Amino acid sequence: MKKFIYKITLVFLVLLTTISCSDFLDVVPQDKILESQTYSTEDGVQSAHNGLYLLLADDNLYGRQLTMDAVEIWGQQYNMNSQHSKYLTATYAYTQPEPKVTIAGIWEKAYATILASNKFLESIEEYHGVVSQEKEDLMKGEATAIRAMLHFDMLRLFGPIYKVAPSNPAIPYYDAAVTVNNPILPADEVITKVLADLDLSLSLLANDPVLTSGKYVATTAFDGDPYYSQNRGLRMNYMAVKFLKARVLLYMGDTAAASVVANEVIDFAKSTSFFTWTPFLEATNAANPDRIFSSENFFAISDYNLYVKQQALFDANLEDAKIYAPLLNRLTAVFESNDNDYRNLPSWKIPASGGKTQKTFFKYSDVVDKTKNFRFQIPMFKLSEMYLIAAETATTKDNAIAFLNTLRFNRGLTNLPLTANVTTEVTKEYKKEFIGEGQLFFYYKRNNTTSIPNGSAASGNVTMNELKYVVPLPDSEINFQ
Incomplete structure (x- = not known):
């Protein structure tokens, strides 16, 4: 300063x-x-x-x-x-x-x-x-x-x-x-x-248009000017601020208040079609994988240099002393040897070039269809985090496991038993979800x-x-x- x-x-x-x-x-x-x-x-x-x-x-x-x-x-x-x-x-x-x-x-x-x-x-x-x-x-x-x-x-x-x-x-x-x-x-x-x-x-x-029209659609609100009514998912919209409030309340240890706000965000997502779980076929599409789960993002930033950064940090042709990549056994442990988890294969692959034997990161790689609205986006606030906050702050174990199982189902995983340790499973999901x-x-x-x-x-x-x-x-x- x-x-x-x-x-x-x-x-x-x-x-x-x-x-x-x-x-x-x-x-x-x-x-x-x-x-x-x-x-x-x-x-x-x-x-x-x-x-x-x-x-x-x-x-x-x-x-x-x-x-x-x-x-x-x-x-x-x-x-x-x-x-x-x-x-x-x-x-x-x-x-x-x-x-x-x-x-x-x-x-x-x-x-x-x-x-x-x-x-x-x-x-x-x-x-x-x-x-x-x-x-x-x-x-x-x-x-x-x-x-x-x-x-x-x-x-x-x-x-x-x-x-x-x-x-x-x-x-x-x-x-x-x-x-x-x-x-x-x-x-x-x-x-x-x-x-x-x-x-x-x-x-x-x-009066945020995101509450009535969603993340991308321009409306007649605000004199019909698309600057105000379109692409609300790329702005700090009303629901994004709610999301951030839940994150702050949890950080300060007010679990009761964090639970209330997280559930408000989840209920809004359920009651509208504005923030929906990204389907398996979209996340894993061969040519245009939506690796950032864009339909779930309450707020994302646009970075038109994103693919330059992808190459600078994660490209397989980088030397070992420069590339940002995990050890293969560590990554395998994170995903619990589960290739069905569609946070895994679309974003992590052994590259065809560069001589690397470990998987490298493809999350921010470009796609074939240059009209996709998730191009250049970096997730900031994602629906999955609200379910993790709701699980962490739930007043009963059954409810906590239910929130976790909803997230797991929407990542291609089977349900956890009611005997699962909630803290352990929340930690596992943070490791998988936000790389x-x-x-x-x-x-x-x-x-x-x-x-x-x-x-x-x-x-x-x-x-x-x-x-x-x-x-x-x-x-x-x-x-x-």
């Missing part, structure tokens, strides 16, 4: 040294002129709003590090032994140069995007009337939810193990576009602010799991503790607090 404060200060100092005091009072700053031009038209407002989603797809955020790269390495999803270029990251050597660069990049881009969200919220208020009130509310609701989501994920990374030390210092929270560093707050205060933002967002999104989506590390941290499978060894575990789960704040933040 300090980097941006420095830039603003520098511009201010340059102005002071190039004009007289009297002249200075008559000058309209260049950034204010640009802001006025942007927010003077509806097209400009839409561009500024859409820019927030482009920022979310950045490599340092959900376009790579927070989905398929750093957080997956910390979750031990890949084999990154001592010969691998990411070995230091995989061993939680956070103070070493390479991991420090990654950590700083995540932090700075997250807070830059929070700053952009706050600036959008303040500017659309300042230039009120350029768009209708209902359009303004919709965009403000989305921007507020983006702000909440980023703060929550920074808390999950840099904050304490919440179930152990909820009052420990965590991160700063920014709900205004200020040019000074905000203080670092305790984790529970951050959660309070996240939930307040989510509730505000829900109130602003009360390349960045949720396993956070699951382990939320539960303070003390031992996790070592992705870089054929057997054995990594002992986990606070030093590994709590990613240290970057120097750029520590030095200016």
Whole structure:
């Protein structure tokens, strides 16, 4: 955050040294002129709003590090032994140069995007009337939810193990576009602010077209402008915010409230055709497999560089020291030797080229039909997670097993017996369901799991503790607090 404060200060100092005091009072700053031009038209407002989603797809955020790269390495999803270029990251050597660069990049881009969200919220208020009130509310609701989501994920990374030390210092929270560093707050205060933002967002999104028309279909709502009514599944829509609220409540340990919200989301999915389980034949289609289960996604980001990243991280032609891939026996253990699980074969195959004997990751590979609406999408919030939250928070074991069996049925698996251990089975599903989506590390941290499978060894575990789960704040933040 300090980097941006420095830039603003520098511009201010340059102005002071190039004009007289009297002249200075008559000058309209260049950034204010640009802001006025942007927010003077509806097209400009839409561009500024859409820019927030482009920022979310950045490599340092959900376009790579927070989905398929750093957080997956910390979750031990890949084999990154001592010969691998990411070995230091995989061993939680956070103070070493390479991991420090990654950590700083995540932090700075997250807070830059929070700053952009706050600036959008303040500017659309300042230039009120350029768009209708209902359009303004919709965009403000989305921007507020983006702000909440980023703060929550920074808390999950840099904050304490919440179930152990909820009052420990965590991160700063920014709900205004200020040019000074905000203080670092305790984790529970951050959660309070996240939930307040989510509730505000829900109130602003009360008329979201996703509630009546679903994720993709343009409607006559909002003057028939497709920017507001179409592709709601690629926006922080009302149901996506509900979804995030359930995730936050579970993280803070309020299982009763998390259960209520998760079941609300599940009931909505059941009562409409907007968020449906992806059929087996679509997930496993030879030419156009829907490996991300797009019909189930309450929110996904569009990343038009997705296939470049697929090649950079997972391509079979990469040398062993560069490729992100698991040991074959570890992957087999995750899927319990079950090829019927259609999270397995479509996304994991021994490649025809590259000389690799282990399976490599194809989840984000392109498909033949370039008109498929799931092209370039990275899942953010998926229906399966609501069933896992509902199972984890169910008040009876029978209900918990029923939620798990619904998920398993829709992944090609047989039912669990009522004697199954719920925690064990939920953990298994997190390992299978979210590979390349960045949720396993956070699951382990939320539960303070003390031992996790070592992705870089054929057997054995990594002992986990606070030093590994709590990613240290970057120097750029520590030095200016």
